[in-house]
Amino acid sequence: MGLVKYIAVRALMIIPTVLILYTLVFVILRVLPGNPVLAALGTKNIPEEQLKALMSELGLDKPLIQQYFEYLINFTRGDMGKSMVVRGRPIASDIIDKLPATLELSIWAILFSLIIGVGLGYIGARVQNPYVKTIVRLMGSIVFVIFIPALGLSLQLVFSRYLGVLPTGGRLSVTMGFKPITGIYTLDALLQLNIQAFFDALKHLVLPAFTLGLVISGPYMRLTLNNMEEIMESKIIEAYRARGIRDSRLLRHAFRHVLVPITTYTGLQFSLLMGGAVLTETTFNWPGIGTYLVDKVMYRDYTAIQAVIIIFAIIVGLTSLIVDVLYALIDPRVRY
C-alpha cells in the first residue's frame, strides 16, 4: 500500500542531492579562474579568434548562470554536452557505452566482498577460538588499507605472468565473436546460453572483482561477526532453543537478523565501491566509466568530467533508494 508512495518520495529526494553535487562541480570546474579550453588544449599559443570560435561552439561564451541552467535542462533530455577534446563527440553515448562495464564489475565485486566478508565473519562467530575472532576483527578494520593498484598488480603478476591462467586486462577475449545485449557480459552470455563466453568473461572479471571486493569486505566481516555472536546469545535464540528447534535452523534464523545491518551497510559502502572501481579499472584496463574518467582527466576534458560526476551522483542516490526498499522488505518493523 504505502510502498509505492514511499519509493516515490525517496526517489524525489535524490534530486536535491544531485543538484548540490552538480552545483559544486560546476563551481569548481567553471567558476574557478582559468580558461577550460586552454587547459584542455594544453597550450596558450592559440589565435584569439580561433579561441573565441571554440568557446562559442562549446557554449562557454554565454553568462555562467545561463550555462548552469542550460546544461541542467539539456541533461534531463539526455544531452550531456559534447566532448571538449574529441570535438563534437556526444558524451552521453560514451557513458552509455562504458556504464555497463562498471556496473558488471561493481556487482561482481559486491558479490565477492559478501562471500569473503560474510564468510570470514561467520567463521569468526562460529569458531570458539578467541585468536580466530581477534584476527577476523582486526582484518575487518584494516583490510580497507590495501592499495588497489598494489594488490591488483601483484595478482596479475602471479596469475597472469607466472601461472598464466588469467588474462591481464580487458573484458573478453577478441576471439569470442560475441554480440552483447545489455553490455553486462556475464548476463548477456547467460541470456544467449553461450557458456564459453560466460566463462571467458568470468576469467577476465575474477581478478578485478576480487581485488575490489576484498578491499571493501572489511565491514562485512565485523558486522557479521559481531551481530551473529550477539544474536546467538540473545533471548530470541534461547527461546527458539527452548522450543526444541534444531541447531541448523537456529543458525538460519540468526543469520536473517544479520542480514538487516548487512543490507544497510551495502548502501553505505557504495560510494567506497565507486571510488575503488575507478582505481580497479585503471589497474586492470577495464573499459568502464572509471577508466573513461581517468582518461578525460588526463586531457582535462571538463564537460566529460562534469557529466561523469553527475552520473555517479545519480547512481549513489539510486543505490541508497534500492537499499532502503530492500531494508523495508527484510525487516517488517520498518514502516514506510
Next chain:
Amino acid sequence: MEVLIVNDLWVKYYTMSGVVEAVSGVSFRLREKEMLAIVGESGSGKSTLGFSILNMVPKPGKIVNGQILLEGTDILKLHPHEIRKIRGSKISMIFQDPFTTLDPLRKIVDQFGEFLVEHGVEKSKVNTIVREYLEAVGLPERIMYSYPHQLSGGQKQRVSIAMAIALNPRVVVADEPTTALDVVVQKQIMDLIDAIKEKYGTSIILITHDLALALERANSVMVMYGGYIMEYADKTELYDNMKHPYTKALFEALPRVMCKTLPKSLPGNPPDLRRPPPGCIFHPRCEFATEKCRIEKPRLREVSKNHLVACHYAGEIL
C-alpha cells in the same frame, strides 16, 4: 503421582574470575497439576534451576551433579538429539520478556508452525492447531498473520503461552511470566496460566521474585537463596508457619493494603557466589545469626509434614 523429580542438583558457572555455585543440592518433586513456585531474589539461582530442567544452562554453566527424572527418565542422561525433542513438547518454557523472545522478523504463524513441524506435526494440520491454541489463550485468529511488533505485550505473552501448551507438555516452566507486563495484564496472564493448568492437567513451575504472587497462585512454594533451598512447603503450611528468617524477611518486605507500617526491607546484598560465606549462606544478612550459623551449614530438614527448612533454629526463633 510425580511428573518431575529433581534429585540433588548442582549447577556451576565456570567463569574467568572463578567458579560460581549457582544451584547447590536442590531436590524437589512436582505432582500432576501442581503449581510449584520457586521464589528468590535475582542471583538466587532460581532462573538457572529453571533452565536446568530443560538441560539448557547457558554457557559457561554446567550441571555437575544430580538427576532430573521426567516420568522416570533421567533427561540429563539423554542424547542431545533426544533432549531437543523433549524441549517444547514434554517440558516447555514461558519467558519473562515476550518482547525479546518472539522473533521480530517472522510472522506468528511461521514461528508457531515451524515449532510444530519440528516436533513432528504434519504440515497440513499446522494451521488448524495454531488457530486452536491461539483461541485457547483468547487471541483472535487474524493474529496468526501478524508480526510480533504489531501485538501488545500481553498478546505476545499469550502467543508464547499458546506455543508452550500446544503439544500438551507435562511440565511448563514459567520464568517470571508477568514481570515485564502491566499490572492489569499480569492478572489476566496468571488467570490464563491457572486455567490452562486445570484444563490440560499440566504441572507448572512458576519462577518468580514475588512471594505474594507465589502465595496467591501456587500449590507449594520453594524459597531459594544463594543457590540453596531455604524453605519448601505447601502454600498454606508456609503461610501459616514461616520457619526461615529469610522467608519471613521476604514476607515482611511485601507492601500491604490496610497496614500503617511501611514494608521492611532486607538490609545487605545477595552473596558473591564465587566466594560464598562459610556456614549458613544467609548468615551475613540474618538478624538471628549465631556463631554456629557462621561455621556450620544447616541441613534441609523436615520440621513438620511436607515442610522443609534449612535453618539451625527452625521452630525456635520464629
Next chain:
Amino acid sequence: MMSLNSSSIYIAFKNRYVLTGLIIILIFVFMAVFADFIAPYSPVEYVGPPLQPPSREYIMGTDNLGRDIFSRIVYGSRIMLTIVAIAVAISGAVGTILGLISGYIGGILDRLLSFTMDSIYAFPSLILAISLSVALGPSPINAAIAIALVYIPTYFRMIRGQVLSIKNETYIEIARALGLPSTRIVLRHILPHVTKTLMVVFSMNSADAILTEAALSFMGLTVQPPTPDWGFDLYKGRGFVLAGMWWIMLFPGLCIILLAVGFALISEGISTLITTRKR
C-alpha cells in the same frame, strides 16, 4: 564477570595496536626527516644499471631509469607525509569548526550545511578528489587541498552529531543559564568531550587520506617527474611489473599499505578502548 575479564585482555591487546601503529608511523616520519642521511643514493639520478633486482648494492633494486628504488622510497615518504599532514590538518580544522558552529547554533544554517555535507559525504570521495585536483591543476599542494576539501564532511558530521547529543545535557544547560558566552561554552565545555571520538576519526581519516594521495599520484595528479612519490612510481613502474620486475611495484605498494595500516591500527585501538571503558 566473564566479559569484564576478557575486556581487560582486550584493552591490553588494543593498546598494543596503538603502540604498533605509532611505531610504524614514527619510522616513516624518521625516514622523511633524515632522508638525506638514510638514502644511499640520489633519488633522481641515474646511479646504476636499470631494472636490477634487489641486491646488496641496491637493496630494493633499481627502476627502468637506473635509479635506486630504496632512495626513492625514502625521499618519497616526504611528499606523502607532507600532503597527508596538510590535508588532514585543513579538513580537521575546517570540519570541526563548521560542525561545532552548525550543531551549536542549529536552525536553517545547520540544515543547509548538513544537507550539503551529507550530499558530499555520500559521494565517492576519490572521484571528487580527482575532479578537484584536475580543476586546481596537478601539484602537491593542490592535491593536499583537494583531499582536504573532500574530507571536511567526515569531521563535520561526527562533530555535529556529538555536539547535538552533548548540547542538551544538564551541565551545558546550566552554563547557558549562567549566561556564559557561546564561544566559551563550545570551546571549554563541548570541545573537550569530543576529543576522543575526534582522535578515532582523525587517525581513520589519515589512513583514508594516504590511500587517496596514493591514488591521485597513481593518476599523475600530484608530482611531476622526476620527484619521487610512491603512488606515481607505482604507476610508472606498472608496465614493467608484468614483465616480471616485481620489485618495482612491491616496495612502493608495501609502503603505502604499511603507513595506512599504522593509522588504521591507532584508530582501531582507540575506538575499542573507548567502547570497553563505556561498558
